[in-house]
Amino acid sequence: MANHPSSKDRRNAAREQARQIAAAQAKKEKTVKTILYAGIAVVVVAVMAVVGTLVWQSSRPVAPPQAMVSGTLAFAAADDGIQAVQPAGEEEGADVSDLPTVADSGAAEGASVVKVYLDFQCPGCKAFEEANGETLTSLAEDGSIVLEYEPVAILDRMSAGNQYxxxxxxxxxxxxxxxxxxxxxxxxxxxxxxxxxxxxSGMEDDQLLSIAESAGVDVDADVAHEDAATVRDCVTEVAFDRYVENSTQDALNSEGVQGTPHITVDGEPYEGDWSNREAFAGDLIRASGQN
Structure with missing residues (x-):
């Protein structure tokens, strides 16, 4: 006569089967959690690496262009016309060694330093240059002033998205x-x-380069920037975008610029009426002690 499992044996077998199923399920869940946690850890590490790289890149000093210091270009009298000279101030990595100093130029002793902060998208800056550009150049040519320009980028939002x-x-x-x-x-x-x-929409690269060429710029000349070979490459790759951003923020945060055009004379904001060409020129001449 065959032996049949008792009710107790069947219950024990059922419990063992349930235990095995539960153990297998727990093992499966543990494996899934391990994979999940490992995946999360990989993602976190990757995100931290990306963030770290971005932080390092943003904090890394931006090499300035040759002939510029803190975004500034300077011009003074030459034997014939005006010449680029070393801007005042200091900036880590700035190389102006190929430029004469103001003292070596034809600027008169005590000539005032007239600095113009401008944005090429700014209508007020256009009006300023139309009214006073020739006057400023003439005063620099005869040694009455040292002329400084600092292009900034405040109005990118006004160029239909192309960051003009x-x-x-x-x-x-x-x-x-x-x-x-x-x-x-x-x-x-x-x-x-x-x-x-x-x-x-702001001008495209070919339009910008055409303007440069019409002024005599050799757009195929080499540049010092490590990520661009020529002026043309530098323009199309916007190689100095971080430099422009940094110098703009410095102008806004540290140099008292609230809008453009912003004119200073020997470091002090010009309070007169620059729209009056004769009055503006007279103020600059008097500031240089030549009245």
Missing amino acids: STRSANMAACIADSGQSALLPDVMLELFAQQPGEGQ
Whole structure:
């Protein structure tokens, strides 16, 4: 007669089967959790690596263009016309060794330093240059003043998304970095002459380069920037975008600039009426003690 498992044996077998199923399920869940946690850990490490890289890149000093110090270009009298000279101030990594000092230029002793902060998308800056560009150049040519320009990028939002303020200021930096900064006054005047309207798309790269070439810039000349070979490359790759951003923030946060055009005379904000060409010129001459 065959032996049949008792009710107790069946219950024990059922319990053992349930225990085995539960153990297998727990093992499976543990494996899933291990994989999940490992995946999360990999993602966290990857995110931390990306964040660390971005932080390192943002904190890394940005090499300035040749001939510029803290975003500034300086011009003074030469034997014939004006020449680029060493801007005042200091900036880590700045190389202005190829430029004469103001003392070695034809600037008169005690000549005031007139500095203009400008944005190439700014209608007020265009009006300022139309009213006073020739006067400033003339005063620099005869040694009455030392003329400084600092292009900043405040109005990128006004160029239909193509970051024209940054890109045009970047081109100025590219030209300076190629050793052709003496041509920048002419380039800047033409940039204002062809200024896009606010809210319209800013000029494209080929238009910017055409303006530079019309002012005599060799756009195929080498630049010192490690990530660009020529002025053309520097412009199309916007190689100095971080430099423009940093110098703009310095102007806004540390140098008292609240808008453009912003004019200083020997470091002090100009409080007169720059729209009156004769009065403006007279104020500058008197500031230099030449009245």
